Amino acid sequence: MPEYSHIVKAEEKGKRIDILLSMLPGVDSRMSAVRMIEDGAVELNGTVTTTKKRIVCEGDRLAYVVTLQAPVELTGEYLPLDIRYEDDDLIVLSKQAGMVCHPAKGHRSGTLVNALIAHCGYGNLAQLQGEDRPGIVHRLDKDTSGLMLVAKTDVAGRLLQEGIQVKSIDRRYLALAHGYIAPDTGLIDAPISRGDSDRQRMVVSDSASARLSVTTFTVLDRFEAGRHDDGYTFLECKLYTGRTHQIRVHLNYIGHPCVGDPLYGKGSVKAQLGLDRQFLHSYRLVFDHPISREHLEFTDPLPRDLQQALSSIQEGSMGRTVAGNALFDLFSSADRT
Incomplete structure (x- = not known):
């Protein structure tokens, strides 16, 4: 190189x-x-x-x-898209675990961008993130599931990105962490940079290259320790910044990594509850439409693999918190509509 x-x-x-x-x-x-x-x-x-x-x-x-790479040729692929809302300006969808957001080295096809091109046409997607990332407003890790925003026009894309920057777009995640987290709420304010020895890992750092990273969490439920684990804590996490792997890095930093996380996790195989990916799901998006200003709220229940993992430890529940009961009521209400 x-x-x-x-x-x-x-x-x-x-x-x-x-x-x-x-x-x-x-x-x-x-x-x-x-x-x-x-x-x-x-x-x-x-x-x-x-x-x-x-x-x-x-x-x-x-x-x-400079890494020499052949230019990525973007083609449409008719892959399943779980679209929750769509108009002339934007799409809200739920990304399945295992899907990469855009083509990159080692992932030339089968990405969300390939599916979006087939669904909308390349020319009908915002280009603000670059020619190889049409429609992308923000990203989810390959093995993180849940709600995402897609922009169809540059105007909508710019306004959505500004909304993320000024925190007017509310993005919340559900995570199952190893161990017992005592406080019901918490704030993790710890700058993140790329690791020196392993460039695939992000780390909390005080280096000059580290970027401001803020996550808050609210405990929803706690679970007793078993023979093969040290217990679990079910969390709602809210992003105030959007760094690579941010929630995963921050939970690992406080000693409670996501269950199943292959990069930052800990514990025995049995302690991962049968998961081969991190227990992290983008479950809620709340924002005002960038063009019409209509107030929009979206909620996405846990996918089957994460729900099964959570159900497998339910007998060890130490009791839902007030926030946990509110979330349960929210999902119950969504199921009835």
Whole structure:
């Protein structure tokens, strides 16, 4: 993989790092520059940077690695889509576990983007996230299931992204964590960066490249420890930022990783309750429509594999919390409608 370096000149100072990078040898577009930054392939003054908005100064030293890849050819594939709402501006859908959001190395087909192209047509999807990510507003990990937003127009996409940034879009997840979490509510404010030794893992870090990451949680139920585990806590988690693997990293950071998590998990095979993916589900989206301003609320019950895992420990329940009872009532009400 070609390696490059560049010393920032006087006339280049004050530029954003992604804009400057896109002008340098080996980088064919600004979106490529953004991908390189997100992948941890760019160093500023000897430190990996993952912030595309960083302003460079005269004399700064940039070092970057360009991964040579064949361009991704996007084609439509008629794959099942669980669409909960659709109009001319946006789609709300529930992504199944195992589906990658967009084509990338090792995943050239079978992605959500391939299915969206077949459903809408490439030209009928927003392009704000780049030509290889049409329609994508935010992402879910491959093995995280649940509700997602898709933009059909650039105007809707921009307004939805702004809504996520200013926290006017309420995104909540259900997670089953290892161990007993004592407080009923909590806030995890811990910056996240890409790991130095394992680039697939994200870590809580105080490095200059770490980005602000905030998650809150509310306990819904707790479960007694058994022969093969140290108990479990059922949680609702709310994102205030949207970093890669954020909830999984934050729960691991406080010593209570998601059940079944192959990257950040702990415990015996039996303690994973038969799951081969993390117990994490995007179950609630609440927002005002970016164009019509209609107030929209969506709720998505646990898929079968997660519900079976939760049911398998139900006898060990120590009693739902007030929030847990409210969630149970919410799902019961949805089942009746």
